[in-house]
Structures are given as C-alpha cells and as structure tokens.
C-alpha cells in the first residue's frame with residue numbers, strides 16, 4: 001500500500017465508531033477523498049483539532065485502488081482560516097461553498113482548478129472586511145466555473161441570442177433574454193455583478209456588492225437545481241443569519 005502525501009482541505013467529518021471519524025477532503029491530485037482517522041474521537045486527540053472543517057492541512061495517507069475510504073496517517077495544519085471560524089456570519093456563508101465543493105468534486109480525479117478556487121475563497125473570506133454574502137457569491141461562481149457548471153451570463157441561456165429586453169435568470173442555464181424568460185427577473189446591476197465576480201480569478205472584487213442579496217438568491221437556486229441538492233449549509237445559514245430561502 002503506497003504512502004502518499006498531499007495538501008488538502010477538510011470538507012466534512014462524520015463519526016464512525018467510538019474512537020474514529022471518517023473525514024472527507026478535497027486534494028488537488030486525488031479530488032474528493034474520504035479517510036478513516038483512527039483515534040480522532042479520543043479525548044485530547046491532536047487529530048480532532050487538526051481535522052476541523054475548513055482547515056487546510058498536509059496529510060499522509062495509505063492509498064489503495066478501489067477502496068472508498070483510505071487510511072489516514074499523519075496530519076499537520078497549514079491554515080485554520082481563523083477569520084472564517086471566529087465570525088458567525090462568515091462561518092455560515094463560508095459553509096455553503098464548502099458543501100458545494102463536496103457536491104461537485106469527484107473521487108480520484110485531479111482537481112487542481114477546483115482546489116485553487118476553494119483555497120483562494122477561504123483565504124479571501126478569512127480577511128474579507130465587507131459583507132460575507134458578497135464574498136460567498138464570488139466563491140460560489142468560481143467553484144461552479146472550476147467544476148464546469150458556470151451559468152451563462154453573456155448570452156441568453158435559452159436561445160443563445162443577445163440579452164435584450166427584460167432579462168431573467170433560469171436555474172437551468174443562467175441569464176435569459178426577454179423572449180425566453182427566466183424563473184425570475186434579474187436586474188442589470190445583478191447581471192453586471194455576476195459577470196465581474198465570475199471573471200475575477202484571484203480575489204473577490206468589491207464592485208457589485210450592492211446587488212449581493214439578489215445575486216446570492218439567484219446562485220443558491222441555480223446550485224440547488226444544477227446539483228439536485230438541498231444544501232444543508234443553506235438551511236443553517238437561513239437560521240443563523242435570518243435569510244429566508246427566497247433570499
């Protein structure tokens with residue numbers, strides 16, 4: 001069983017036995033990867049803190065082809081993104097892109113663009129001085145693009161024509177012209193903000209934050225439809241931040 005070493009982000013941890021947890025990571029080389037962390041539930045285990053969700057870690061594991069859960073060796077923390085965890089709203093908004101990553105990532109598939117989008121998003125959110133909802137919009141768009149799910153924003157997603165007339169947004173493909181109609185209307189400001197966010201590869205631009213309520217509402221519906229998932233993180237977000245599923 002070859003020993004491998006990689007950088008990874010902790011996406012989720014689930015208790016497995018009295019003493020162990022199954023932790024799911026995103027790594028650049030192996031994509032989504034679940035590992036059994038023996039002893040992670042023992043009292044004072046250093047593994048428990050190292051395997052906190054959001055953490056960027058360096059891990060050693062023992063790879064075996066065809067096995068759904070790999071065996072974890074050592075873990076060391078590279079970044080805890082304390083700025084995300086110490087703030088309720090940042091943590092609640094940051095959980096959505098994290099869950100989105102879990103849904104779009106594939107097992108045992110090189111995922112460097114997705115990994116880069118995830119890490120840049122977490123680092124950016126940890127230091128983001130503004131509204132975390134706007135930052136979450138940026139990260140969600142970048143993750144969707146890295147996974148091949150970017151919404152159409154330059155042409156009508158329905159007919160491929162120019163975005164003329166009363167522009168709308170459809171969870172099936174993105175912006176829609178007045179003739180094709182979307183699921184709901186999309187303002188000029190929101191469309192322009194989404195284009196700016198999608199086009200910003202390295203860091204979240206401040207421009208467009210005034211439209212963040214509308215953009216976030218469009219993106220959560222889009223992601224739910226595209227991935228056929230009722231995101232648990234969004235239900236928590238609605239409770240924590242007081243948003244409603246319509247917002």
Ligand SMILES: [Zn+2]
Pocket residue numbers: 156157158159160161176177178179180181
């Ligand atoms: Zn159209």
